[in-house]
Amino acid sequence: MKKMKTVSIVLVLGLLMTLLAACGGGNNEGSGGASPSGSAGASEGAKNSDPVTLTFVISNTEDTTAFTKVFEAYEQQTGNKVELQALPGGDYDNLIKTRFSTGDFSDLFLMQPGTKQYVKLRAEETLHEWSGESGVWDNVIDSIKQAQVENDKIYGVPYGSTGMMGVFYNKEVFKQAGVDVPKNYADLIEIAKKIKAAGFTPFYEGVKDAWPPQVFYYTGWVTQVDPAIGEEGVAKLNRNELKFTDIPELKDLFAKQKELKELDLYQKNVMAGTYDEMQNEMGDGKVAMAFMLDGIISQMEQKFGKDWVANNLGFFPFPSETDQGTAMITPPNQLMVPEKAKNRDAAIELVKFMLQPENVDLFYANKPGIPIFEGATSELYPVQEDVKAFIDAGKSQVNIQNRLTASFVDFSKTLQNFFLDGDIDKAIGEFSANYQKDGKAKLLEGF
Amino acid sequence: MERRKYPLYFSFPAVAVFLLFFIAPTLIGVYYSFTDWNINADSVTFIGFDNYAALFQEPRLGKALSNTLIFAAAVTVLQNAIGLALALVMNESIKMRNFFRMVFFMPYVIAPIVIGYVFRAIYHPEHGIVNTILNGIGLDFMAQDWLNDPKWALFSIIVTDLWRVSGFTMVIYLAGLQFIPKDLLESASIDGASYWHRLKNIVLPLIASSTTVNILLSLIGSMKVFEMVMVLTDGGPGYTTEVFYTYIRSTFSMGQMGYSTAINLVLFALVTLVGIPVLTALKKREVEM
Numbered sequence: 001m002k003k004m005k006t007v008s009i010v011l012v013l014g015l016l017m018t019l020l021a022a023c024g025g026g027n028n029e030g031s032g033g034a035s036p037s038g039s040a041g042a043s044e045g046a047k048n049s050d051p052v053t054l055t056f057v058i059s060n061t062e063d064t065t066a067f068t069k070v071f072e073a074y075e076q077q078t079g080n081k082v083e084l085q086a087l088p089g090g091d092y093d094n095l096i097k098t099r100f101s102t103g104d105f106s107d108l109f110l111m112q113p114g115t116k117q118y119v120k121l122r123a124e125e126t127l128h129e130w131s132g133e134s135g136v137w138d139n140v141i142d143s144i145k146q147a148q149v150e151n152d153k154i155y156g157v158p159y160g161s162t163g164m165m166g167v168f169y170n171k172e173v174f175k176q177a178g179v180d181v182p183k184n185y186a187d188l189i190e191i192a193k194k195i196k197a198a199g200f201t202p203f204y205e206g207v208k209d210a211w212p213p214q215v216f217y218y219t220g221w222v223t224q225v226d227p228a229i230g231e232e233g234v235a236k237l238n239r240n241e242l243k244f245t246d247i248p249e250l251k252d253l254f255a256k257q258k259e260l261k262e263l264d265l266y267q268k269n270v271m272a273g274t275y276d277e278m279q280n281e282m283g284d285g286k287v288a289m290a291f292m293l294d295g296i297i298s299q300m301e302q303k304f305g306k307d308w309v310a311n312n313l314g315f316f317p318f319p320s321e322t323d324q325g326t327a328m329i330t331p332p333n334q335l336m337v338p339e340k341a342k343n344r345d346a347a348i349e350l351v352k353f354m355l356q357p358e359n360v361d362l363f364y365a366n367k368p369g370i371p372i373f374e375g376a377t378s379e380l381y382p383v384q385e386d387v388k389a390f391i392d393a394g395k396s397q398v399n400i401q402n403r404l405t406a407s408f409v410d411f412s413k414t415l416q417n418f419f420l421d422g423d424i425d426k427a428i429g430e431f432s433a434n435y436q437k438d439g440k441a442k443l444l445e446g447f
Numbered sequence: 448m449e450r451r452k453y454p455l456y457f458s459f460p461a462v463a464v465f466l467l468f469f470i471a472p473t474l475i476g477v478y479y480s481f482t483d484w485n486i487n488a489d490s491v492t493f494i495g496f497d498n499y500a501a502l503f504q505e506p507r508l509g510k511a512l513s514n515t516l517i518f519a520a521a522v523t524v525l526q527n528a529i530g531l532a533l534a535l536v537m538n539e540s541i542k543m544r545n546f547f548r549m550v551f552f553m554p555y556v557i558a559p560i561v562i563g564y565v566f567r568a569i570y571h572p573e574h575g576i577v578n579t580i581l582n583g584i585g586l587d588f589m590a591q592d593w594l595n596d597p598k599w600a601l602f603s604i605i606v607t608d609l610w611r612v613s614g615f616t617m618v619i620y621l622a623g624l625q626f627i628p629k630d631l632l633e634s635a636s637i638d639g640a641s642y643w644h645r646l647k648n649i650v651l652p653l654i655a656s657s658t659t660v661n662i663l664l665s666l667i668g669s670m671k672v673f674e675m676v677m678v679l680t681d682g683g684p685g686y687t688t689e690v691f692y693t694y695i696r697s698t699f700s701m702g703q704m705g706y707s708t709a710i711n712l713v714l715f716a717l718v719t720l721v722g723i724p725v726l727t728a729l730k731k732r733e734v735e736m
Contacts (some may be wrong), residue, residue: 094700097486119487120702208595210683269572271595271684409701417685420597441701442487 051079052343054350057096057109061089062333063298066367070359077353080346093120100126105338107347113158113331114402115150119442121336123155128337128348130154135352139360139373147331147398156334157351161369161378163330164387165219165293165399166317173200173288174314181316181324185256188319192265195288202265204278204287207419210412212275213257216291217411219318220253222397223325238404240439240446244432254424261419271419279303291318293330294369297383315386317395327390330399332372406439406447480709486702498709508710510686511694512717514601515670518690519721521605522612522669527661529609530616535646537617538624548621552614559611563678566607570594570679597687600680604688608675612668616661623657624650652734659729666725670718691717 056071058064064084071082085106087095096109100121111117121127130136131154137145140158148154167188174180177198182188192202206212226234228249229242236242244250260266267273267287279296281287283304290296301309317325335354337347353359357375364371364378370388371378380388390396401408411431418427439447480498484491502508537548554562569576570593578590593603627650635645651658673692676682682693691714698707 097702101486122487207684210681269592269595272572272592410697413683413685416683417687420684420687438701441485441703443485 048079051081052346053081053083054107054343054347055083055085057085057087057099057106059089059092059110060086061092062086062110063367066363066365069366070354070363073359073362074350074353078349080350082350097121100338103340105341107341107343108335108337108350110159110333111156111336113156113334114147116402116405116407117334117336118150118155119405119444121155124153126338126340127155128339128344130157133348133352136355139355139357139375141372141374143398144331144372147402148334156336157355158332158372159335159354159363160332160372161364161367162332162372162387162391163294164315164370164384165215165328165330166291166315166387167219167289168282168292168296168383169289169314169316170282170285170287171312171314173285176200176285177288181314182319184323185319185321185325189259189263189265192260192289193263196265200285201267201281201287202289203260204267204273204281204290205270205419206273206275206278207271207416209274210416212273212278212290212292213415213419214408214411215293216257216318217250217253217415218399218401219291219328220256221250221400222328223318223320224253225249226326226397226400227320234400234403238406238446240406240436240444244435245428251424251428254418254427257415257418258422258424261422271416283308294384294387297381309381309383313381313383315383317390324395327387327396328399329387329391329396330402332369405444406435406442409434409438476708477712479705480712482705484705484708486704491705494705498706499713501706502709502713507686507689507694511689511691514688515672515690515714515717517601518605518608518672519666519669522608522672523662523665525605525609526613526616526665526669527658529613530661531620533613533617534620534624535650537621548617551617554611555615557611559674560678562607562611563675566603567594567679570603594680595684597684600684600688604675604679607679608669608672611675612665616665619657619661619664620654623654627653652732655729655733659726659733662729663722663726667718667722670714670721 056067058067064086067084071084075081093112096111097120099105105126111121117123118127123129131149131152136157144158144162145154148156148158169181173195177191177195177200179191179194182191195202205216225247229237229247233242233247237244261270267281278287278290278292279299280303282290283300297309297313300313304312317327319325335351337344337351341347354363355373357373360371360373360376361378364376368379368381368384370380370384370391387396408431411434414427414430414434417430418424436447479491481493481495482491483494483497533551537544537551541547568574572578572590572592572595575593577593581587581590591599593599631649632645635649640648671692672690673696676688676690676693677696680688682689682697691710695707695710695714698710
């Protein structure tokens with residue numbers, strides 16, 4: 001009996017020790033995963049003896065193929081894994097904000113461009129600051145870098161291609177109607193009238209989807225409003241010292257959109273217009289033009305193939321009263337790393353890995369676009385070459401939304417109402433009031 | 448028969464759960480509606496009635512309020528009328544009765560979001576089935592842009608919601624109708640009472656408790672309408688079909704938590720204000736069998 005008791009005690013002790021050892025092992029693994037030494041391997045190119053799994057959060061509206069390719073290379077080199085978490089695009093901002101407020105940080109995430117996001121995410125407290133980081137800014141085009149700077153600090157690393165907004169058109173329809181790209185705004189209206197006379201729909205507007213009509217104003221802004229108010233005007237808007245209602249050139253944009261409707265240059269049932277239907281009708285050669293952003297390129301590629309995009313899709317900026325206008329560009333999305341991320345150091349190293357020239361090229365090989373890195377190569381469609389020509393000629397400007405800290409809240413709703421009642425003063429008044437409301441809600445200085 | 452009594456402390460666990468998960472969050476919500484709680488702010492400060500003052504100066508609130516009340520009134524009345532009519536027919540001895548009961552109830556088990564997407568296609572001005580039929584039978588003049596014309600948008604949402612919920616109302620009325628003794632109706636019939644008289648003097652009074660439940664459920668449910676509006680119009684075009692919850696959603700999106708909580712409490716007060724008198728009036732006309 002005594003013997004049995006001794007054996008039992010030994011067995012229990014043995015089991016306890018095994019359990020404790022297992023727990024200890026787990027702890028080591030956990031701490032090792034987050035340790036800087038573990039992440040250092042990424043930059044050194046040697047595989048980690050203690051690999052970690054990084055979480056990368058992205059909107060499900062983004063094509064993840066190019067990221068996946070880069071992450072595969074990263075996994076091969078370091079042994080670390082990257083797990084992609086795609087959140088619903090419509091609520092992406094809110095989901096990220098909610099995760100931040102509950103301390104549920106991913107290791108790395110993709111965010112829309114611009115310093116506006118810093119306010120939204122309370123960057124000073126929550127995000128890693130990149131401006132002094134080595135191995136990050138060596139190849140980034142300076143204007144793109146500057147678009148990320150606020151108070152000499154940068155909390156997001158731009159990654160991807162320059163986006164654009166303007167007038168996308170079907171070259172074949174233009175050919176059949178016997179017209180060419182406009183030389184100025186009056187010419188654009190004349191061209192649209194000729195296209196209508198030839199039996200095509202000159203412009204398509206997705207009012208039902210709410211967001212598309214905004215593009216008219218963003219792309220019109222760089223051609224018409226920026227030259228009028230200058231950099232100082234934009235700075236004043238940022239400080240709430242200038243009101244939208246006090247900018248006649250902006251008011252004129254509302255008048256111009258109203259004119260297009262009154263001249264019957266939009267599709268039938270304009271209120272029911274959707275982005276999807278616009279692509280179909282433009283692809284089928286029924287619609288000539290749309291004020292749109294560059295997302296249309298990949299969408300048309302999916303629906304009508306690469307050849308169609310290469311041969312049929314054209315681009316020109318919103319024309320000014322006197323010339324072809326200025327191309328509106330947007331910086332790419334930015335990569336952000338939360339300071340409290342579990343694998344923060346490894347995530348920083350991953351960003352540096354992604355910025356290495358061969359990995360940048362690998363990204364563009366899988367997602368062609370206008371590069372933001374010097375020396376990077378990317379195969380461009382003619383429609384993208386058209387924009388690049390404007391950028392190279394110094395005739396481009398970053399989207400006003402990416403230059404202001406407060407947002408154009410509910411602008412799409414304002415425009416839906418404007419399409420219904422055509423009341424310019426009411427629309428611009430509401431636009432201005434909502435901008436100020438957002439500034440106040442974000443507790444911005446001057447609002 | 449002696450009624451058995453249980454000790455009071457038997458209810459303590461249930462009361463504790465109710466206090467913790469229902470009463471406490473509500474009280475906390477009331478407190479936050481008097482603060483400037485904002486996701487962009489470092490701290491939360493008590494600001495008295497400022498949120499409520501700002502809310503009542505907001506022009507969108509008026510539109511949201513009127514749309515919510517129009518929607519609730521229309522849905523409550525029509526849902527009960529349709530539900531009752533269906534229940535009366537489905538209570539008769541007709542062929543394939545169970546099949547039809549299932550068909551009428553089925554929309555209720557489909558998620559409102561799914562129904563919304565289906566009806567978006569049905570209402571499409573050019574390719575939708577409604578206008579296609581109207582054009583096909585020569586009623587072109589009746590074809591409308593159902594969801595994008597402010598004159599018709601709210602009406603279209605109401606019709607869609609009625610299609611979804613009337614079957615549920617039917618089921619509750621059917622349950623009430625099953626409890627009416629058949630001999631009562633038969634003797635009335637023998638005495639020469641017409642269908643209308645039997646309905647008015649026997650059926651409706653005896654299913655009054657079902658009416659109370661149905662009206663209250665549809666009133667409260669329709670005042671809290673959200674998914675159907677969001678999917679079909681998202682409160683648009685513009686703000687023309689805005690209801691309380693689409694407005695609350697937009698303020699939450701802006702990070703104005705204190706303000707959003709205040710709107711929620713206004714809706715809570717509104718539901719209570721409308722619900723209690725309706726409940727009292729309906730309870731009074733209930734009869735014991």
